[in-house]
Amino acid sequence: MAVDALHDSPTAAGSGDSESGRATAPPVPGFRIVPLRGLPIVAVVLAGLVTVIATNTLWGIDFFHVVGGGMWTALDLFLGFVIGPIMGRLSIPARIEFTTRLMPKMILIMPTLVVCTLGAGWQLARHLGDLASTYPEHAWLVAAFIVVAVMAVIALGLLEPANIAVLFELKRPRPNGAVIARLMRRFILTAGVTGALQVATLLIMTRVATS
Numbered sequence: 001m002a003v004d005a006l007h008d009s010p011t012a013a014g015s016g017d018s019e020s021g022r023a024t025a026p027p028v029p030g031f032r033i034v035p036l037r038g039l040p041i042v043a044v045v046l047a048g049l050v051t052v053i054a055t056n057t058l059w060g061i062d063f064f065h066v067v068g069g070g071m072w073t074a075l076d077l078f079l080g081f082v083i084g085p086i087m088g089r090l091s092i093p094a095r096i097e098f099t100t101r102l103m104p105k106m107i108l109i110m111p112t113l114v115v116c117t118l119g120a121g122w123q124l125a126r127h128l129g130d131l132a133s134t135y136p137e138h139a140w141l142v143a144a145f146i147v148v149a150v151m152a153v154i155a156l157g158l159l160e161p162a163n164i165a166v167l168f169e170l171k172r173p174r175p176n177g178a179v180i181a182r183l184m185r186r187f188i189l190t191a192g193v194t195g196a197l198q199v200a201t202l203l204i205m206t207r208v209a210t211s
Contacts, residue, residue, distance in 0.1 A: 027093075028175065031100040033167045038108045049116050053123050061120045061127065068116030073198045075113065076151075080195030084188040099184070100170060103163050110160060114152050121148070137208045144204045151197050154190050162187045 052060030083102075087095055125131050130141055162183045169175050169183070 028170050029097050029100050031167075031170075032104055033164070033171065034107055035104045038105065042108050042112050045112055045116065049119055053119065056127065058124075058127060061124050063120075064116045065120035065124050068113050068120060072113040072117050073202065075109070076191060076194040076198045080188070080192035084192065087188075096170075099166065103167050106163050107160065107167075110155055110163075114155050118148065118152060137211050140204055140208045140211075144201060144208070147197055147201050147204065151194050151201070154194050154197075158190045159187060159194070162190070 048060070049064050051057075052064060087098060090098060125141065129135065130138075132138070135141065166180055166183045166187070169180050
């Protein structure tokens with residue numbers, strides 16, 4: 001991955017320079033840590049979520065839950081099982097450029113999907129009466145809540161901090177390759193874990209929906 005490339009470079013790790021004849025780290029393309037053009041889109045999505053919840057619009061709540069959950073599931077599976085292996089085979093400059101293009105977008109996308117899925121999902125279950133202990137599939141629903149809660153903690157407590165830390169490190173004049181390598185390994189590993197948990201969620205929710 002790009003981080004391993006930086007780790008291999010003495011200059012990136014701060015232990016050498018071009019005057020000593022050692023290789024220098026590949027250049028890091030310019031990028032914004034938070035893509036400002038995406039903020040209005042996030043604002044519109046969250047405003048729509050608040051509106052359908054406040055007005056108790058069932059179809060709107062269901063829309064945000066289904067679409068948010070579907071996109072979250074697809075993203076986790078794609079990151080964990082497709083992007084990770086591909087990045088491991090890219091050239092060093094390509095890894096770095098891909099990281100600086102993907103990670104800023106993830107800062108906005110992941111929290112938005114988590115909030116929409118969980119917020120709308122809870123309201124939907126409350127509206128339909130699925131939270132009652134008398135609900136026939138209550139145990140399965142509780143299991144789904146537990147799995148989704150774990151995924152949310154991983155996404156917001158591990159993935160996002162690692163994502164932000166990588167970007168801040170890449171912004172430094174001489175990025176520390178060892179730090180970036182460690183953070184990126186954690187990012188890809190946790191993405192794979194959440195991908196596996198998403199499969200578990202799909203199994204549980206299809207069981208509930210068809211019972």
